[in-house]
Amino acid sequence: MRQDDLYINKIDWISILIYATLVCIGWFNIYAAVYDEQAAKSIFDFSINSGKQLVWIGTAVLLITIIMVADYRLFENLSLVFYGIFVFFLLITPFFGKEINGQRAWFELGSFRLQPAEFAKFATALALAKFMERPSFDLSQTKYQLQAVAIIMIPVALIMLQPDTGSAMVYSAFFIMMYREGMPQRYYVLALTLIAVSLLALGIENNLYLVIAIAAVVLLIILLGKKSISRIISLSLIGVLAIGYVYSLEYVVSKLPQHQQNRIMVLFDPDLDPLGVGWNVTQSKIAIGSGGFLGKGYLEGTQTKFDFVPEQHTDFIFCTLGEEFGWTGSFVVIILFCALLIRLIFLAERQKTRFSRVYGYCVVSILLFHFMINIAMTIGLFPVVGIPLPFFSYGGSSLWSFTILLFIFIKLDSHRIQLLGRMN
Template sequence: MSYNNNQQRSFFLNVDWVTVLIYLSLCLVGWFNIHAAVFDENKPSILDFDTQYGKQFIFIVSGIIIGTVILLLESRFLSALAPAIYVVTVILLILVLVVGRGVGGNQAWIDLGGGFKLQPSEFAKFATCLLLARYLSATNVKVTDPKSFLIAGAIILLPMMLIKMQPDDGSTLVFCSLIFVLYREGLSPYFLIIVGLLITLFVTSLIFNSWYVIIAIAIATTLIALSIKRNRPLIFKLIIGAAISIAFVFAVKPLYNNGLKKHQRDRIDVVLGLSKDKKHVGYNQNQSKIAIGSGGAWGKGYLQGTQTKYAFVPEQSTDFIFCTIGEEWGFAGSVVVLGLYLFLLLRIIMIAERQRAPFSRIYAYGAASVIFFHVLINIAMAIGLMPVIGIPLPFISYGGSSLWSFTILLFILLKLDSNRMGVIYG
């Protein structure tokens, strides 16, 4: 990547300040709702640093400082340092398996003292996006080439496997979103279709009798074959695909029973309606849905949410922060928050498409994919559309590691974008 120094300007003249404003808005939404979620009448000040809301203020201020430092860096360093950042992150992921502190059943944090903890898996997301962008933007690298595809896949899979060992299933799944980056860079849409079909077969095979699913596959295959009866090569591929699908259906139950832990299966069973929640494994989600539903159109008001005030929802300042928004700010407030996320994602995609350097474009799509996946899964979990998975809501959930990592993810993009006109090639 090369730059025309004559076109360099002060970073604040070229920064996309609309995106910065959205970022600050989401941070403020998070701060006030964390204050509501864990409000302590004995420590009412939102700037009490012994509380989560006081600490979140520190995280926000330090996040802004981190973002400003990134904007002051030389853009070319971001690409040059991508491998080093990735290696350091992998080392931290290995280190956390040795000396990590267990929280909520996951050994995912390194204790820094003073009540502060570092979660390396959060930083692995932007590190992976950086190295993936560095590799895919290299000369003669095409995602359609098997070797290039495998190397790109290995870049994504290495941190996934280390995070899975913690085990942190939510953060592990986030890396799957990077398939959209590969798709944008030329991966065949048939790959996404196949993945979508396998997910559909997996879910339907759990809900319905396996033989019903197999009969449906046979009927669909027959009808499609009759409609393309003159295309024998395509019919042959169709039959092979049907055979693989039937084999997959038979494998679903063994994979489900042996590949997931019992509490994970229980959560999925409750969401899919396969069993009644007799063991209260869906307690968190039920309370979250009650909180969101009780908010009505306009909400109960700031610090007035009863579900929130009386701590009915566990992890309400982190994984279930959206139910605080729903209860106290209602449907209207929820729509505003969703609108901010939608605006942010559209803005990032717009930024991605105006980049002159492939590295910047690929990184931008990586950032969009990670943020989109977090928002989708977290909110779907809070309203009961998906099983409970420990995954924060970007810029809103409590936590320094989460806020800092998303800040770095976003501000690296803003820095790359601010210098897009100075890029000659890359």
């Protein structure tokens, strides 16, 4: 058997099939989101979003071809170069980017816009994989933890200058990969505790109740546990820090831009401003709920037809699916995403090198974060932060970046035996 035939046989066609299915379903839903019954245009019409998305899909196929025919060693050898290039683009974006909705996050090329923050995700994943493949690397050591976090935080800091909180938030997904690679569990316990305290602090109108609860829990642990001076001092200090965090969080939130404060408040009280800040989420939930079990039928969604949900072809594309295909259609798409994530975890675990495994888990982490946050956002379980649904939402930057991210890993997986040979 020729080496080319062996390479073709090693390509994971299951992941490619799921990817193609999600892209096609997304394309049809983009058409549904912009469909106008009175001036119906073909799905292939380049003057509407579905036609434009078809162009992005075609160019994504071209990108896939380039990635799959390229030398697999290119991605490892040039990983730091890719990272440096996109850090540079992020650096100049606030100065030369196109301002849209108060953010300078896009470069405008004629009628097309490209968002460097989207592409920086795969570059950061490659840089982390290259950094962490070193034999001496050990995430249980503080110096390596700080170095890995620095690789993540450099693009985050530059994205916040645009400012684009949603895109910056996505980079926290890399900590899922770091957990798999040995980051101590205590950091994740602390992070989950802070998230829980934050939700309570923002959700409870009077923080005095939360402060009393924290003090009571600390006192109870002291009374029921071993009564040593050092333990009492440590627990008391933790209680003081927790109470201080509650009040400092309130101060930080008060300093956020008003629209971000409103989005957080609407999360806890959807009826706070149903005709203003809460409009998107309220209408999104109405659209999804009105779809029932089987949906209203393709191109028959009333919420969709009459433009009740803003940004329905991008961030809120999932509610189009829910309205027109109901619970059944939503369930099928969620199953497809879950199947892709499970498949990618399987592929990551079978890698022969740490570089490929780390990169694979970066892909899983980013896709999982986008998938969970986008759907949670459309059903009112998370503030609206402008995060697209992978392979589904309209937009060239989104589709291109997710395609590159995924297919670099599929390429590495298809050459896992050769990668092992290089290491020996």
